[in-house]
Amino acid sequence: MSDNNIRVRFAPSPTGPLHIGGVRTALYNYLFARKHGGKFILRIEDTDQTRFVPGAQDYIIEAFKWCGIEFDEGVTKGGDYGPYTQSERKAIYKQYAEQLITSGHAYYAFDTSEELSVKRAAFEAEKKTFTYNASERLNMGNSLSLPKEEVDQLLSNNTPFVIRFKMPDEERVVMNDLIRGKVEVNTKVLDDKILFKSDGMPTYHLANIIDDHLMEISHVIRGEEWLPSLPLHVLLYRAFGWEEPEFAHLPLLLKPDGNGKLSKRDGDRLGFPVFPLQWKDPKTGEISNGYREEGYFPEAFVNMLALLGWNPGDERELFSLEELIEAFSIERVNKSGAKFDAEKAKWFNHQYLIKKSDKELAEAFAPILLKKGILADKVFVVKIVGLIKERATFVADLWDQSSFFFKRPEDYDKKAVKKRWKAASYNQMTELKEILLKTEPFTSENTEKAVKSWIEENEYGMGAVMNAFRLLVVGALKGPHLFDIIALLGQEETLERITLGLQELGRKE
Numbered sequence: 001m002s003d004n005n006i007r008v009r010f011a012p013s014p015t016g017p018l019h020i021g022g023v024r025t026a027l028y029n030y031l032f033a034r035k036h037g038g039k040f041i042l043r044i045e046d047t048d049q050t051r052f053v054p055g056a057q058d059y060i061i062e063a064f065k066w067c068g069i070e071f072d073e074g075v076t077k078g079g080d081y082g083p084y085t086q087s088e089r090k091a092i093y094k095q096y097a098e099q100l101i102t103s104g105h106a107y108y109a110f111d112t113s114e115e116l117s118v119k120r121a122a123f124e125a126e127k128k129t130f131t132y133n134a135s136e137r138l139n140m141g142n143s144l145s146l147p148k149e150e151v152d153q154l155l156s157n158n159t160p161f162v163i164r165f166k167m168p169d170e171e172r173v174v175m176n177d178l179i180r181g182k183v184e185v186n187t188k189v190l191d192d193k194i195l196f197k198s199d200g201m202p203t204y205h206l207a208n209i210i211d212d213h214l215m216e217i218s219h220v221i222r223g224e225e226w227l228p229s230l231p232l233h234v235l236l237y238r239a240f241g242w243e244e245p246e247f248a249h250l251p252l253l254l255k256p257d258g259n260g261k262l263s264k265r266d267g268d269r270l271g272f273p274v275f276p277l278q279w280k281d282p283k284t285g286e287i288s289n290g291y292r293e294e295g296y297f298p299e300a301f302v303n304m305l306a307l308l309g310w311n312p313g314d315e316r317e318l319f320s321l322e323e324l325i326e327a328f329s330i331e332r333v334n335k336s337g338a339k340f341d342a343e344k345a346k347w348f349n350h351q352y353l354i355k356k357s358d359k360e361l362a363e364a365f366a367p368i369l370l371k372k373g374i375l376a377d378k379v380f381v382v383k384i385v386g387l388i389k390e391r392a393t394f395v396a397d398l399w400d401q402s403s404f405f406f407k408r409p410e411d412y413d414k415k416a417v418k419k420r421w422k423a424a425s426y427n428q429m430t431e432l433k434e435i436l437l438k439t440e441p442f443t444s445e446n447t448e449k450a451v452k453s454w455i456e457e458n459e460y461g462m463g464a465v466m467n468a469f470r471l472l473v474v475g476a477l478k479g480p481h482l483f484d485i486i487a488l489l490g491q492e493e494t495l496e497r498i499t500l501g502l503q504e505l506g507r508k509e
């Protein structure tokens, strides 16, 4: 297939917020399409009306906008293969289902749900499981078991029916998966899946392959949970006489301990989101956390997701979207599941945070400062951010790391006072004030030099003096290089803080 015929799709069902596994599937489709100059399509698979959740489609679109994943065709975007919402394509599916009946690949089934329950119960009573398949279908009420006249009668009476696929009895189906290689299954383990429902809607299986065919999808890249459906899909293509697309089933995202699929409950239990954006359940009002609201940068989130299940073949970990497009290949997608690592997600965010310019970060920090009621000089904030960003994972951390620049200590860390405010501290800090008063210009280098030589001349303990000094300026034993801090605060403010601290802590008996 030549590169410019590459067409891939992401086909979510709007049943709730999109799990990060779904975002990863979309991302890989997007990277694949961009890498090969192909098209990426967003199709909404809403044939199961009972599972439809209002707001889910908008959520999906907003999530991709946030991530920077762009579609070429699809819902809200349009294109030559629309409509891209399956409920708007309803008229298309029925004729294809009927085509399969005519060609002998499908049949009408009239069994009511009560009849099916009775059948299941009878099997269970014998410790067996009922499967609607080649060995059972002739015992059921369908167009293969009933006389033609009766079938015609039932149809003309508008008796509710479903259309089922007539799964071949015993046939080896050999399929290819771009990630797993050859996959083989015997149809004897499969059932006669419903293709068309009594509500006049196709099932996922039928609508999915018809749309992939009509939309000329070249590669179906989707989650591993769809691998069991692959034989049916392949047999449907063959029944229609259509060329099959290539298939690639992506490994699952696993819980941090590797035991099973990553679920919302794991996120709640371990304190990390499993959704890109916050979601409010329209029925229960329950709120689920999102990466965006937790303060993740979209670039960091996308970078982290890309490496959950794919590797570039070298040690690189930091990739922009452009670099991901360049490096991505289906061949390097792993076969086995990828363990989710919440700490690694934070690591990525930290990496993107420190890569941002001080100015950019200061702008992101500004609304937080405003909320705290602080009106600070922009240049001052830019300098502060430069000093502390190495210590932050999220923009919101900047406040915890820097609040003392904006506010004088209101209290002094009790533990630190107990341990570090010594008998000699009061006099030493009083002397220090004199030293600092004489230091001009009041730069980090100058003050450091002056203070250190004063300490040495007097043979004071470096640690003892510096801890007491930090305690008076910051209120606690934290923060970056102390001389950088006082240089930013300025001479007047530094001296004022020492004076106030001396008053507050007094002489230690």
Ligand code: GLU
Pocket (backbone or CB within 6 Å): 010, 011, 012, 013, 045, 204, 208, 221, 222, 223, 226
């Ligand atoms: N509608 C399916 C889903 O919700 C699509 C699966 C596929 O990509 O074929 O995941």
